[in-house]
Amino acid sequence: MSGPEVGSRHELERGAFPAFLASLERHGYSVVGPTVRDQAIVYGEIHRVEDLPIGWTDRPGAGSYRIERRADAALFGYNVGPHSWKRYLYPAHERLWTAERDASSFTVRPEPTDGPALALLGVRACELAAIQVQDRVFLGGAPDPGYRARRQRLLRIAVQCGQAAATCFCVSMGTGPGVAPAAADLALTELIRPERHYFLVEVGTPEGARVLEGVPLRPAAVETERAAEALVAATASSMGRTMDTSGIRDLLVLQPEHPRWEVVARRCLSCTNCTLACPTCFCSTTEEVPTLSGERVERWRRWDSCFTLGFTELHSGSARRSTASRYRQWLTHKLATWHDQFGSSGCVGCGRCITWCPVGIDLTEEVAAIRATGPPATPEAPR
Amino acid sequence: MPRSPRPKLAVWKFASCDGCQLSVLDLEDDLLALAGAVEIANFREASSAVVDGPYDLSLVEGSVTTEEDARRIREVRAESRILVTIGACATSGGIQALRNFADVKEFARVVYARPEYVRTLATSTAIREHVPVDLELRGCPVNKAQLLEVVSAYLGDRSPNLPTESVCASCKRRGTVCVMVARGTPCLGPVTQSGCGALCPAYDRGCYGCFGPAETPNLPSMVRRLDELGVDAAARVRLFRTFNAGDPLFREAANASAPPAEAR
Ligand code: SF4
Numbered sequence: 001m002s003g004p005e006v007g008s009r010h011e012l013e014r015g016a017f018p019a020f021l022a023s024l025e026r027h028g029y030s031v032v033g034p035t036v037r038d039q040a041i042v043y044g045e046i047h048r049v050e051d052l053p054i055g056w057t058d059r060p061g062a063g064s065y066r067i068e069r070r071a072d073a074a075l076f077g078y079n080v081g082p083h084s085w086k087r088y089l090y091p092a093h094e095r096l097w098t099a100e101r102d103a104s105s106f107t108v109r110p111e112p113t114d115g116p117a118l119a120l121l122g123v124r125a126c127e128l129a130a131i132q133v134q135d136r137v138f139l140g141g142a143p144d145p146g147y148r149a150r151r152q153r154l155l156r157i158a159v160q161c162g163q164a165a166a167t168c169f170c171v172s173m174g175t176g177p178g179v180a181p182a183a184a185d186l187a188l189t190e191l192i193r194p195e196r197h198y199f200l201v202e203v204g205t206p207e208g209a210r211v212l213e214g215v216p217l218r219p220a221a222v223e224t225e226r227a228a229e230a231l232v233a234a235t236a237s238s239m240g241r242t243m244d245t246s247g248i249r250d251l252l253v254l255q256p257e258h259p260r261w262e263v264v265a266r267r268c269l270s271c272t273n274c275t276l277a278c279p280t281c282f283c284s285t286t287e288e289v290p291t292l293s294g295e296r297v298e299r300w301r302r303w304d305s306c307f308t309l310g311f312t313e314l315h316s317g318s319a320r321r322s323t324a325s326r327y328r329q330w331l332t333h334k335l336a337t338w339h340d341q342f343g344s345s346g347c348v349g350c351g352r353c354i355t356w357c358p359v360g361i362d363l364t365e366e367v368a369a370i371r372a373t374g375p376p377a378t379p380e381a382p383r
Numbered sequence: 384m385p386r387s388p389r390p391k392l393a394v395w396k397f398a399s400c401d402g403c404q405l406s407v408l409d410l411e412d413d414l415l416a417l418a419g420a421v422e423i424a425n426f427r428e429a430s431s432a433v434v435d436g437p438y439d440l441s442l443v444e445g446s447v448t449t450e451e452d453a454r455r456i457r458e459v460r461a462e463s464r465i466l467v468t469i470g471a472c473a474t475s476g477g478i479q480a481l482r483n484f485a486d487v488k489e490f491a492r493v494v495y496a497r498p499e500y501v502r503t504l505a506t507s508t509a510i511r512e513h514v515p516v517d518l519e520l521r522g523c524p525v526n527k528a529q530l531l532e533v534v535s536a537y538l539g540d541r542s543p544n545l546p547t548e549s550v551c552a553s554c555k556r557r558g559t560v561c562v563m564v565a566r567g568t569p570c571l572g573p574v575t576q577s578g579c580g581a582l583c584p585a586y587d588r589g590c591y592g593c594f595g596p597a598e599t600p601n602l603p604s605m606v607r608r609l610d611e612l613g614v615d616a617a618a619r620v621r622l623f624r625t626f627n628a629g630d631p632l633f634r635e636a637a638n639a640s641a642p643p644a645e646a647r
Pocket residue numbers: 274277278279280281334346347348349350351352353354363
């Protein structure tokens with residue numbers, strides 16, 4: 001039996017969701033998705049539909065996050081939690097190679113890049129955009145072997161947002177809330193009516209079609225498609241935050257001495273939370289771990305952050321000693337020079353850095369403050 | 384620096400609980416490798432067999448709390464080529480530095496039946512306040528892997544890889560849900576140096592600050608945040624005065640009057 005056509009749209013009943021999960025496993029995927037743990041909706045292994053955050057929602061704010069019960073039994077009735085998918089493509093710790101001494105020389109063995117095929121279940125539009133941003137980082141130029149291997153066996157099952165959180169601003173960043181056709185392998189929209197709980201399923205790729213083989217589906221009714229569109233439109237009009245991105249590159253790049261950098265530095269803890277929670281931040285450091293005998297050494301890569309002193313450690317010490325210079329580096333790279341380097345913004349508007357900053361520093365507020373008091377931004381579009 | 388083929392290692396104890404020395408014994412398989420790579424010349428916690436100094440590498444646990452300690456650490460320094468202090472006691476005075484804020488005679492009177500036998504200094508101080516120290520390894524207790532890294536770096540004649548970033552960095556890498564953001568639990572992670580792997584938040588606790596201040600701690604901002612979370616001045620003193628009570632920055636944070644709300 002073959003799956004449905006790429007581009008086709010179907011209805012999947014909530015009651016058939018277990019069959020959908022079973023089909024993913026049958027097609028060789030380990031499923032990771034949202035689950036409630038430690039009073040948060042995190043990403044973890046999903047084996048049964050009950051592993052999903054049924055009937056839960058999240059309330060992220062600046063420096064605060066809580067989960068709450070919903071009135072319904074939605075499977076995906078939240079926005080984004082503390083985790084991002086990057087840990088599955090670009091792990092926080094990764095061994096890159098091992099070297100061993102032999103009689104005359106030494107041998108270097110790169111780390112194998114095999115592993116399970118992962119199906120990411122519940123990828124939001126901003127998160128799809130974040131994966132695309134990291135694709136440009138890790139696959140452009142000299143591709144990263146581990147990332148490439150994990151990315152090639154990845155299945156992305158998007159879920160469109162039926163609500164926006166107080167920290168969401170994907171509309172400002174042009175990344176959501178709607179999932180563009182073919183941006184994911186499958187895109188789901190969860191529809192909850194008093195009498196019916198079901199999903200609109202849009203097939204984005206041949207692999208997305210293949211994993212639907214044997215899953216009970218019905219062709220999508222026009223009303224279902226309309227309901228899904230209306231839901232996404234309502235989400236788009238209820239963004240919790242906005243960011244004016246016009247001329248943002250020059251706005252930030254041309255103002256290294258703006259007094260706001262010192263103001264934010266009085267609050268910033270340079271704790272690295274914002275960068276490590278961000279789904280696009282990609283900086284790492286490498287470290288060698290030798291055995292005491294020196295016969296064997298492993299090279300590891302781990303997430304690093306532009307908020308550490310070691311990040312810019314040179315022969316004469318750290319190049320960015322002040323917190324102001326580190327915050328400025330982060331915000332300017334993220335929103336401005338990222339355009340020069342990768343042809344897009346480094347921010348997808350997910351709001352994680354706002355929520356997981358222990359002191360609630362809000363980049364939309366910082367940009368607005370710089371815009372309010374800085375020289376007028378140049379009129380051209382962001383480069 | 385050229386080294387002897389099997390450098391002589393010594394482990395010394397001052398005022399401490401022995402926990403950091405136990406971390407050496409707790410190296411398990413690596414302890415055998417260690418014993419192969421260095422001559423364990425003086426380590427009374429492990430063996431009563433003692434080889435005379437001088438020693439190539441001395442690991443010093445504990446703080447200085449008596450006149451005798453203050454004399455002995457100078458001797459240890461004199462016979463050690465490299466002296467590394469291990470643990471919060473040695474690097475900041477340890478929990479016993481609480482005496483620095485109180486009357487030690489009064490403590491002795493309450494605790495001991497015959498306080499007149501107790502000869503002690505009024506303060507508990509870090510080793511570096513008495514002799515020059517080549518490297519400080521923080522933690523209460525120290526982290527085994529970091530301890531091994533110090534010895535390994537010494538053997539390899541390189542500088543050790545000991546990150547000075549905040550505990551939060553480890554916490555995020557580990558994937559722990561931030562207890563401060565998700566629960567409002569006071570946590571010293573943002574101002575504390577990593578090294579423990581962000582253990583406490585992973586078990587639903589705020590960080591206790593065992594590794595002392597991180598590289599560039601913003602204590603006024605941290606104090607303000609604690610204040611917002613309902614940590615009053617008395618609770619803040621208890622929060623900052625634990626294993627690194629004697630650290631100058633933590634001491635200041637404990638004593639600070641709550642800073643005014645920052646203008647945005
Ligand atoms: S900068 Fe902040 S809002 Fe933008 S993608 Fe990163 S975490 Fe999300």
